[in-house]
Amino acid sequence: MSSLIDLINVSKSFDGTLVLDDLNLSVKENTFVTLLGPSGCGKTTTLRIIGGFERADAGKVIFDGQDISDLPPNKRQLNTVFQKYALFTHMNIAENIAFGLKIKNKPKSYIQDKIKYALKLVNLDGYENRSVDSLSGGQQQRIAIARAIVNEPRVLLLDEPLGALDLKLRQDMQYELIRLKNELGITFIYVTHDQEEALTMSDTIVVMNQGYIQQTGTPEQIYNEPENAFVADFIGESNILHGTMIRDELVEIFGAKFPCVDKGFGTNSPVDVVIRPEDIDLVSPQEGTLTGVCTHLIFKGVHYEMEVTTPDGFEWLVHSTDMCPVGKEVGIHVDPFDIQIMNKPASEDEEAVGVNE
Amino acid sequence: MSKKLLSGPYLIWMAGFTVIPLILIVYYGLTDRTGAFTLANVISITTAEHAKALWLSLWLSFVSTLVCLLLAYPLAMILRKRGVGKGSFVVFIFILPMWMNFLLRTLAWQTLLERNGVINGILSALHLPTQSLINTPGAIVLGMVYNFLPFMVLPIYNVLCKIDDNTINAAHDLGANFWQTFLFIWFPLSVPGIISGITMVFVPALTTFVISNLLGGSKILLIGNVIEQEFTRGSNWHLGSGLSLVLMVFILASMALIAKYDKNGEGSAF
Numbered sequence: 001m002s003s004l005i006d007l008i009n010v011s012k013s014f015d016g017t018l019v020l021d022d023l024n025l026s027v028k029e030n031t032f033v034t035l036l037g038p039s040g041c042g043k044t045t046t047l048r049i050i051g052g053f054e055r056a057d058a059g060k061v062i063f064d065g066q067d068i069s070d071l072p073p074n075k076r077q078l079n080t081v082f083q084k085y086a087l088f089t090h091m092n093i094a095e096n097i098a099f100g101l102k103i104k105n106k107p108k109s110y111i112q113d114k115i116k117y118a119l120k121l122v123n124l125d126g127y128e129n130r131s132v133d134s135l136s137g138g139q140q141q142r143i144a145i146a147r148a149i150v151n152e153p154r155v156l157l158l159d160e161p162l163g164a165l166d167l168k169l170r171q172d173m174q175y176e177l178i179r180l181k182n183e184l185g186i187t188f189i190y191v192t193h194d195q196e197e198a199l200t201m202s203d204t205i206v207v208m209n210q211g212y213i214q215q216t217g218t219p220e221q222i223y224n225e226p227e228n229a230f231v232a233d234f235i236g237e238s239n240i241l242h243g244t245m246i247r248d249e250l251v252e253i254f255g256a257k258f259p260c261v262d263k264g265f266g267t268n269s270p271v272d273v274v275i276r277p278e279d280i281d282l283v284s285p286q287e288g289t290l291t292g293v294c295t296h297l298i299f300k301g302v303h304y305e306m307e308v309t310t311p312d313g314f315e316w317l318v319h320s321t322d323m324c325p326v327g328k329e330v331g332i333h334v335d336p337f338d339i340q341i342m343n344k345p346a347s348e349d350e351e352a353v354g355v356n357e
Numbered sequence: 358m359s360k361k362l363l364s365g366p367y368l369i370w371m372a373g374f375t376v377i378p379l380i381l382i383v384y385y386g387l388t389d390r391t392g393a394f395t396l397a398n399v400i401s402i403t404t405a406e407h408a409k410a411l412w413l414s415l416w417l418s419f420v421s422t423l424v425c426l427l428l429a430y431p432l433a434m435i436l437r438k439r440g441v442g443k444g445s446f447v448v449f450i451f452i453l454p455m456w457m458n459f460l461l462r463t464l465a466w467q468t469l470l471e472r473n474g475v476i477n478g479i480l481s482a483l484h485l486p487t488q489s490l491i492n493t494p495g496a497i498v499l500g501m502v503y504n505f506l507p508f509m510v511l512p513i514y515n516v517l518c519k520i521d522d523n524t525i526n527a528a529h530d531l532g533a534n535f536w537q538t539f540l541f542i543w544f545p546l547s548v549p550g551i552i553s554g555i556t557m558v559f560v561p562a563l564t565t566f567v568i569s570n571l572l573g574g575s576k577i578l579l580i581g582n583v584i585e586q587e588f589t590r591g592s593n594w595h596l597g598s599g600l601s602l603v604l605m606v607f608i609l610a611s612m613a614l615i616a617k618y619d620k621n622g623e624g625s626a627f
Contacts, residue, residue: 053526073529080530086523090545099541100531151531 004029004187005050005155010059012045019045021211023059027155027189027204032181034190034198037208038234043191044159046208050189051080051157064154078155079148083163085140087132093119093143094128100151118146121180138169145180155187162197174200195235199223207231228342232274239280239317243273243341251341254312256290258334262341272342277319279338282308288331292316294324308332385598398599407583407600414580415607417494418562421501422509425558426551428502429509433550434543436510437517455507463500463571470496470572492574500568505561509554516550517543556611564604580604 005027012020020042027033035043048054050061052073061069068076079100088096094115101111119125122142132140141161148156158177162170178201181188192198198205199219207214207222207230215227226232229240243253245265251258253273265271285291295315296307304323308316308330316332324330389395401407436447454462469475470490477487490496520543528538566581573579580600587597 051526051530053529072534073526074532074534080527082523082527084521084523086521086527088524088527088542099528099533103532103537147527147531 002029003027004064005189006060006062007046007049008060008062010046010049010056010061012042012049012054012057019211020049020056023211023213025206025213025216027187029154029187030185031203032178032188032190032201033204033206034192034202035206035208036192036195036198036234037214038193040210041208042211043193043208047080047157047159047189047191050155051078052076053080077153078157079151079153080157080159081141081144081148081161083159083161085137085144087140087144087147089132091132092128093124093130093132093135096132096143097147097150099147104151114150118150121149121183122146122176138165138173141165141173142176149180149184149186153186155189156184158188158190160192161190162192162194170197177201199235207234209234225340226274226342228345229272229274232272232340232342237277237317237319239275239277241273241275241314243271245269245271245341249336251339254290254310254314258289258339259336260339260341261337262339265341265343270344272344274340274342275316275334275338277305277317278303279334280308280316280318280320281333281335282306282318282320282322282324283331283333285329285331288333290332291329292332294326294328294330297323297326382598382601385594386602387599389595398596399602401596402600402603406578407580410578410583411580411603413494413577414563417497417501417579418559421498421505421562422555422559424498424502425506425509426555429506429513429554430547430551433510433513433517436514451507451510454503459504460567460571462504463568466496466500466503467491467571470499491572492576494573494577496572497569497577497579500572501558501562501565504568505558508557508561512553512557513547513550516547520546552614556614560608560611563607 003026005025007023007025010020010023010025011018023042023046025046035046037043045054049056052068052071052075056069059069060067063077073080088099091099097115097118098111101114106114115128116125119127122145124139124142124146127135127139127143132143135143141164144161145156162173165173174197177188177190181201190198190201199222202219204216205219205222206216209230215222215231217225222231222235226235226238232238232240241253243251245262245267246252246257247267248263248265249260251260251262251271251273282294290310292308292310294306295309296305298305300319303319303321306318306320306324308318308324310316310332318324386398387394387396389397402411432451439447467474471477472487472489472491474491476490480487524546525538525542528542533541564581566579566585569577569579569582570585573582584597584600584604587593587600591597
């Protein structure tokens, strides 16, 4: 698959503050790509540059092999679903959906068919003559999507479209969006700060922080093999520890040696170690690689959340369906493939780029 | 009880300065000097002189309102685009002349436009033919536009500010160019402000007699001048009140328009 959209060395600053710095991004056709990061990381700006609402200070936007950096939004073959829907409140639902087609002077019968098709697609048949104000947030969101897709864009840009919806509706809409994407067979570029949304829907996740791409990969790669402490910390919960790589496949943490599967970090070199809380097995003190005392216990529904404090003072976050009472001494065991080794940031500069919060 | 007491001064004010004068105008308008009921005062609007004055007033007010709208809309668009900080300074500059006395501002235009005024002075200094600027319908329209323009800009600016940037972005995103976005989005969404602005310019323009007195001389009579003269020189309060009643019909019609298009008070400027 060749790439459909390429951002090449894109930089953008607002009032002297650098928002995007020399960003390179490639989006393949017919994939669901999510730009994920905390607020202010530049994800929305990236989307707006692709949509044409912002112009990059430097760099190029390539769409299907053509430079579209200077094209206004109305000349681009993509459509956007805005954060707060941005429906036209002075038009009814049918007029909203028909807007793009009317602008393109499509025949009336074609427009009618398209409205019907789009409303069916978003499960709102028969809503043609309703007013925008009479719809709930979730329904307005669906209309915003319908209004965009009737134009048959090759790419649909979505700017935190589920941000204003409640949890249950948000989860329903996630499945809805996956279904839509598969039915339409077009490329989705989705912006969110919600890691669960990103993991659920995406083919590819692009984790961003402070204007830099931290890691690009499938949800599994991002979750299981975070490339740096920022990604590990942002995606899910994790224990991030300072360790020393003794040699290939052996790492020392707080004086205890853990076998792992990573290679190529040299010998006796300092590294960051990520261990997911659900990957820690609590065993008897004799069997554990490290021993500690359970200092905290919360029932979370699906699992118990516990904190085990080791003699060096580190509080290990542990998720398990087995309960360990507070005050009990336990052993900590981690399977080798559950230990993720990362290079420490080489300089303070890189640290700021990577882990700064 | 105490709330009612608090509204007392306001009610007295309303009664003394709004309701009673209004009743007096209706009384005078529908009676003759002997106090007998008559419609003659109202019907006198159909005499050639009065009808001409009313027609001219309507026409000049219409032209002034149109010119105000054409000037105010782009200005309001620019003000909105410049953002709050800079925008508010420009708004300030616009409102500044309103702090000066209305009469003084109009007198200043008289000085500028006079036969031997500033503009003609500059023209003759440049050896260009002097123009007769004052005492023309054009001078009156100029005076009206100058004085009433802020009343058009502010309500339009207000509604434009309420339009979300992303609504405009969405229109562009769906393929609309600037003019299509203006026609289908900007304009329909700003109708309440436009209606409000039109009323706030048209009503005072229709009733003014000061601007036409100062910039139109005695040659051009507007309905406002006719009414004024009946009250002052003619001392015929009955006829003046009758004509005022006719004018009031036009004003109430504009108010009805506001009520119809501006139910939420969205376009109100102040």
